[in-house]
Amino acid sequence: MSKKQNPKLPGSYSCAGCMACGDACPKQCISFPLGADGHWQPKIDMNRCIQCHSCERACPVLHRKKELSVQSVPYATWTNNDGIRRLSSSGGTFAQIATSFLLEGGVVIGARIEGLDVRHILIQEIEDLPVLQSSKYIQSDTQSIYNQAKECLKVGKKVLFSGTGCQVAAIYNFIPEKYWNNLFTIDLICHGVPSRYDLWRYLGMHDKRIVGIKSFRDKSWKIGYAMTCIAEDGSMIRDDNNYFYNAFNNNKSLRWSCYNCKFKTGLQRCSDITIGDFWGGEKFQEERKKGLSLCVIHTNKGRALLSKTNIVVRETSWEECLPKNKDYFYPNNIFRYNPFRWFYPYLVRHLSDQVLNHVIGSNGNTESKKYIPLVLIDVIFQHFNYFLAKKAINKILWKVPQK
Numbered sequence: 001m002s003k004k005q006n007p008k009l010p011g012s013y014s015c016a017g018c019m020a021c022g023d024a025c026p027k028q029c030i031s032f033p034l035g036a037d038g039h040w041q042p043k044i045d046m047n048r049c050i051q052c053h054s055c056e057r058a059c060p061v062l063h064r065k066k067e068l069s070v071q072s073v074p075y076a077t078w079t080n081n082d083g084i085r086r087l088s089s090s091g092g093t094f095a096q097i098a099t100s101f102l103l104e105g106g107v108v109i110g111a112r113i114e115g116l117d118v119r120h121i122l123i124q125e126i127e128d129l130p131v132l133q134s135s136k137y138i139q140s141d142t143q144s145i146y147n148q149a150k151e152c153l154k155v156g157k158k159v160l161f162s163g164t165g166c167q168v169a170a171i172y173n174f175i176p177e178k179y180w181n182n183l184f185t186i187d188l189i190c191h192g193v194p195s196r197y198d199l200w201r202y203l204g205m206h207d208k209r210i211v212g213i214k215s216f217r218d219k220s221w222k223i224g225y226a227m228t229c230i231a232e233d234g235s236m237i238r239d240d241n242n243y244f245y246n247a248f249n250n251n252k253s254l255r256w257s258c259y260n261c262k263f264k265t266g267l268q269r270c271s272d273i274t275i276g277d278f279w280g281g282e283k284f285q286e287e288r289k290k291g292l293s294l295c296v297i298h299t300n301k302g303r304a305l306l307s308k309t310n311i312v313v314r315e316t317s318w319e320e321c322l323p324k325n326k327d328y329f330y331p332n333n334i335f336r337y338n339p340f341r342w343f344y345p346y347l348v349r350h351l352s353d354q355v356l357n358h359v360i361g362s363n364g365n366t367e368s369k370k371y372i373p374l375v376l377i378d379v380i381f382q383h384f385n386y387f388l389a390k391k392a393i394n395k396i397l398w399k400v401p402q403k
């Protein structure tokens, strides 16, 4: 009898951290410890592994079951319900779609903040929707969520799954095709996910002990990257141009796989809808002040989802929205070569808050002369990235069929 082979999951440079392998394992022998860079990696307990290879079949990096959409059409969308919009990062598109989905008896899956962490959960009631609203800029823990979705689909429930591109590709690998009719998916335009260590270091930089995060994008005091944390004494700490966001936006600690994201598949996707921020163009200036979504419809199911809401939908073109939103399809891969990223595990562990702020949390300027060389490295990478992204955008726009 031939000897069974051990499963081989992607290594730390390519694993996307979607955690579908863990849910797929019938022996629950895959855990997800944090690696040296603050991103979790699957670890198989080979003593319990029965070499069934279910983990490999679920992995969207190794293969993808769901084909890409044929034609994808971008829209600018927003809700006129100010309450919903205020709780959402951009135009409230996700919440409006989720509301009509819940009203029809479906279940909705998305990410919620739990203390200082973020986890995917399943909701069935509209009252629970606010916890899923708004972006949480850290990779969400999806352990057990794929199994929960499958259980719902098995009993005939409709499921709306929302998450990053890797998580959406993973759910299609995980769910047998016979249930796909009732599975609806929304993925996000995703810049990548920063290290949990960045978040923890940032939280530790405050005088007061932080016990919770209220919002990563709190529109109650600012439109944009505005964070509100909860201190131990119950007070709210509001902060925008901070270490965490600078490190995130400068790509210094993203998951390795994000620099080479396999789920930024040109204009097409395997989801029904993609949502992100609508940054581009001269149009909709007033709406952008309150938050505006870029909503890309990929399938008829996606179109049907949108048509059931009372959301405002306006036509746009790729020429208008893409140049200002390179993250839709461009993974900023040049930053893989950034020395700051290579030494990140060492830097985040050993540097003082003040120095770390300059080295990782720099936003391209410094008042201290001794940090100028470091900032220069940053500036060179940012400019080179900008140049490459522009080239990639022109290339992709050139292929778009003209109306």
Ligand SMILES: Cc1cc2nc3c(=O)[nH]c(=O)nc-3n(C[C@H](O)[C@H](O)[C@H](O)COP(=O)(O)OP(=O)(O)OC[C@H]3O[C@@H](n4cnc5c(N)ncnc54)[C@H](O)[C@@H]3O)c2cc1C
Binding pocket: 087, 088, 089, 090, 091, 092, 093, 094, 095, 109, 110, 111, 112, 118, 132, 133, 134, 135, 136, 137, 138, 139, 140, 162, 163, 164, 186, 188, 189, 190, 191, 192, 193, 275, 276, 277, 278, 293, 294, 325, 327, 328
């Ligand atoms: C890590 C991350 C990076 C992003 N990067 C970009 C970007 O570069 N450019 C851009 O245009 N948009 C980006 N977005 C998306 C953007 O911030 C908004 O989420 C999007 O515009 C939807 O806005 P909304 O108002 O419709 O819904 P919102 O209510 O703001 O969004 C809620 C939806 O986001 C999901 N979600 C929130 N946090 C997470 C998470 N950590 N993991 C998985 N799903 C999550 C929820 O499940 C829900 O489906 C990013 C989002 C995340 C989470």
